[in-house]
Structures are given as C-alpha cells and as structure tokens.
Amino acid sequence: MPSDARLLLLDRDEVQSLLLPDDVLEAVREAFVLHSHGEGRVFPVVREPLVTGGVFGIKSGDVQAQGLLGFKAAGFWPDNRRLGGAPHQATIMLIDPATGRPVCLLDGNAVTTMRTGAAGGLGLQQLARADSTSACVFGTGVQARVQLSFALRLLPALVEVRYATVDGQRDAAFEAQFAHRCDILPARDRNAAVSESDIVITATPGAGALFDTQAVQPGTHLNCVGADTKGKRELPEGLLERVRLFVDDQAQARQIGETQWAADMPCIELGDLLTGKARADRHPTDITVFDMTGLALQDLTVARLLHQRAGAAGVGSSIPWAW
Known part of the structure; x- marks a missing residue:
C-alpha cells in the first residue's frame, strides 16, 4: 500500500x-x-x-x-x-x-462562526424587507457578532441596532466593535426593541423564549441561530404559526431547529430561493423566519x-x- x-x-x-x-x-x-x-x-x-x-x-x-x-x-x-x-x-x-x-x-x-454568519447574511438578502433600517440582536457572543457583521455588510440601509444580553447589562466591547458602523445601544425592554425593529437576530444558547409573541410586528424578519439541538428554542410559543417559514434543510430543521416546535408547518429551503426553484414573494406585512441549523x-x-x-x-x- x-x-x-x-x-x-x-x-x-x-x-x-x-x-x-x-x-x-x-x-x-x-x-x-x-x-x-x-x-x-x-x-x-x-x-x-x-x-x-x-x-x-x-x-x-x-x-x-x-x-x-x-x-x-x-x-x-x-x-x-x-x-x-x-x-x-x-x-x-x-x-x-x-x-x-x-x-x-x-x-x-x-x-463554523463565519459560515453561519454568511448563511445569515444570505437569509437577510433574500427575506428581509429591502427598506429595513433597524435590528434587534439577542446575544453579544461570537455568533451574535458575526451575524451582525454580515448584516451590516450586506444591508447598507441598516443603521440602528439594539441588543439584549442575558443579564440585561451593557456590553461595552460589543458596542465598540460596531459603533463606527451603526447607532448601537442596549435594549431597555426586549419586547419594545423587537416591536420597533425590522430585523430580529437571535444568537443565544437557545435556553428558552426570548420575547413575547405579540412583540413581533407585521413586516419583521427573524434570523434564528440558537436552536440546534432537540429541546432548544429562542422563539415564543405560537409565533411560528404566524410566519412564513424558511430553513436551510427541512429534515434537519424539524429535528433540531426552531421548526421542531411546529414540525407540520410548511417551509421553504433557502437554497431553493437562490436557485429559483421557489420564490419568497414577500408582502410588506409578512413575518418571515429563517431557521438556521447549519449545513454540513x-x-x-x-x-x-x-x-x-x-x-x-x-x-x-x-x-x-x-x-
């Protein structure tokens, strides 16, 4: 041999x-x-x-x-x-x-960090409203940073960011990383920050719902990163039934992603949008979710x-x- x-x-x-x-x-x-x-x-x-x-x-x-x-x-x-x-x-x-x-x-x-950020960026390009100017980010760790970095890179109109930490405290290092690219401040109230944002990015360990269902307003797009294991979730109960759902892989999302909590919901794979097999045809009042579980x-x-x-x-x- x-x-x-x-x-x-x-x-x-x-x-x-x-x-x-x-x-x-x-x-x-x-x-x-x-x-x-x-x-x-x-x-x-x-x-x-x-x-x-x-x-x-x-x-x-x-x-x-x-x-x-x-x-x-x-x-x-x-x-x-x-x-x-x-x-x-x-x-x-x-x-x-x-x-x-x-x-x-x-x-x-x-x-893993950068490819997930890039996937989130592609999701925003395909699904977020073109006139989106504001975002609410849950988490300030490595994944929250790369998600926001790609969002700002690919959505030039995005100028206002509010973020929420696990303990509700200010994260000076997180702010400093992005202060030259947007108006960034901690969210005083999570539900208020969600309701006032065009884009919501959840990048936490997925220990439970991060905000209330009624906080999400028509026209919002959500990129969800943290649910990657059975039992994890970041979105509140009942929200997925109100949205148009997009995933990276249907079987995987239903097994370990946010979609596990509404496994019978119809969903479209992001790749099918990129190849033209499917169309988003977003209406201004649609709530869209991109459930990201990460593809091998x-x-x-x-x-x-x-x-x-x-x-x-x-x-x-x-x-x-x-x-």
Missing part, C-alpha cells in the same frame, strides 16, 4: 488568516445551491448530550461530482468558559472519497477553499500519513 501520503493540518490561527468574508459568502452560497440541486448530500446529524454536561455532534456530507467528502465533529461544552476556553468546539476533516484517506484536518471553530455542506465548501488556499500559500503543517 502507498506510504508517501501526507495529511495537512491547519490550526486556529492559520484558519483565521485564510478566511475572508466575501470568499466564505460565495462558498456558503455554493453549498446552498448544491443542496437545492441535489448535487450535495447532507447525511443524518448526530447530536447527543454527554454526561460531562456537553453536547457532541457530527455533521457530514459529500458532493460526489466534485470529489468532496468530509465531516465536522463539534458541540457545546459550557464549562469551557470556567476553564478560559470557548464553549463551542469544532474540528473538520476532508477525506478523499476514492480511498477514504484523510487529506486535511482543520480547526472548525472559526469556520457549508463546512465542506469552506474547508475545501481553505485547503486549496493553504496549499497555494504554503500554510499549515504537512505530516506523513501512511495508508
């Missing part, structure tokens, strides 16, 4: 140095399009609680025509904060589909981009990997 194969390793800093928002946006768009055309497969998700208090998951898939195969092993370990680490942990592996040999192993934290294909298209870019730039550590 061949013994001269090599495995490329990309650590956190190397991955971050190679990630560019516009390139990630295009890679994520490609993932949605491949999914819509049935050219990219998404395999059943593993998402299981651990006795340690963490949640472990595997997302995997392939694009057979492109020779793209791999998985992301990831999850949420809340006790990591006490240890000085990030609670979300992810590792991505690309595999040669012809042989099963691993070709690239890379840190998946930054990939997004991780793979971005990881392939990084693998190619690292090879061209001579970035990463190449180690022997006999097979």
Whole structure:
C-alpha cells in the first residue's frame, strides 16, 4: 500500500488568516445551491448530550461530482468558559472519497462562526424587507457578532441596532466593535426593541423564549441561530404559526431547529430561493423566519477553499500519513 501520503493540518490561527468574508459568502452560497440541486448530500446529524454536561455532534456530507467528502465533529461544552476556553468546539476533516484517506484536518471553530454568519447574511438578502433600517440582536457572543457583521455588510440601509444580553447589562466591547458602523445601544425592554425593529437576530444558547409573541410586528424578519439541538428554542410559543417559514434543510430543521416546535408547518429551503426553484414573494406585512441549523455542506465548501488556499500559500503543517 502507498506510504508517501501526507495529511495537512491547519490550526486556529492559520484558519483565521485564510478566511475572508466575501470568499466564505460565495462558498456558503455554493453549498446552498448544491443542496437545492441535489448535487450535495447532507447525511443524518448526530447530536447527543454527554454526561460531562456537553453536547457532541457530527455533521457530514459529500458532493460526489466534485470529489468532496468530509465531516465536522463539534458541540457545546459550557464549562469551557470556567476553564478560559470557548464553549463551542469544532474540528473538520476532508477525506478523499476514492480511498477514504484523510487529506486535511482543520480547526472548525472559526469556520463554523463565519459560515453561519454568511448563511445569515444570505437569509437577510433574500427575506428581509429591502427598506429595513433597524435590528434587534439577542446575544453579544461570537455568533451574535458575526451575524451582525454580515448584516451590516450586506444591508447598507441598516443603521440602528439594539441588543439584549442575558443579564440585561451593557456590553461595552460589543458596542465598540460596531459603533463606527451603526447607532448601537442596549435594549431597555426586549419586547419594545423587537416591536420597533425590522430585523430580529437571535444568537443565544437557545435556553428558552426570548420575547413575547405579540412583540413581533407585521413586516419583521427573524434570523434564528440558537436552536440546534432537540429541546432548544429562542422563539415564543405560537409565533411560528404566524410566519412564513424558511430553513436551510427541512429534515434537519424539524429535528433540531426552531421548526421542531411546529414540525407540520410548511417551509421553504433557502437554497431553493437562490436557485429559483421557489420564490419568497414577500408582502410588506409578512413575518418571515429563517431557521438556521447549519449545513454540513457549508463546512465542506469552506474547508475545501481553505485547503486549496493553504496549499497555494504554503500554510499549515504537512505530516506523513501512511495508508
């Protein structure tokens, strides 16, 4: 058997140095399009609680025509904060589909963060009202920051942001990151902030409803990120029955996303909007929701981009990997 194969390793800093928002946006768009055309497969998700208090998951898939195969092993370990680490942990592996040999192993934290932000941005482009000027963001962590960053990047009319923290306190660092791009202040009242916003972004651990159903006004669009496991939710009971629902993957959203709380609701996949298989035809008074559970294909298209870019730039550590 061949013994001269090599495995490329990309650590956190190397991955971050190679990630560019516009390139990630295009890679994520490609993932949605491949999914819509049935050219990219998404395999059943593993998402299981651990006795340690963490949640472990595997997302995997392939694009057979492109020779793209791999998985992301990831999850949420809340006790990591006490240890000085990030609670979300992810590792991505690309595999040669012809042989099963691993070709690239890379840190998946930054990939997960940015590809999810890019997916949220595409959702806003497709579903939010074009005249949207105000947003309410729930959460100020890594995912809330990237969601807002892509929102401001892709919606130039967005100028006013209100945010809500878990303890109701001001987050000076969060404000400082965006103060030069918008008018940003903490939300004094969550329901009032929602009712006064054109866009609502929920990026929390998904521990429960963040606001009341009646706070959501006609014409609002909501990007929902935090529900990614059975039992999680961010939206209040009864809201999904009032909205037009859009998802990244129907089966996955009904299993672990916000859609699990209204699994019989009709929904449209975002990829079908991008390929023209479906149309949003938003009316000014429609309430729209994009339930984001994260596609394995997004991780793979971005990881392939990084693998190619690292090879061209001579970035990463190449180690022997006999097979």
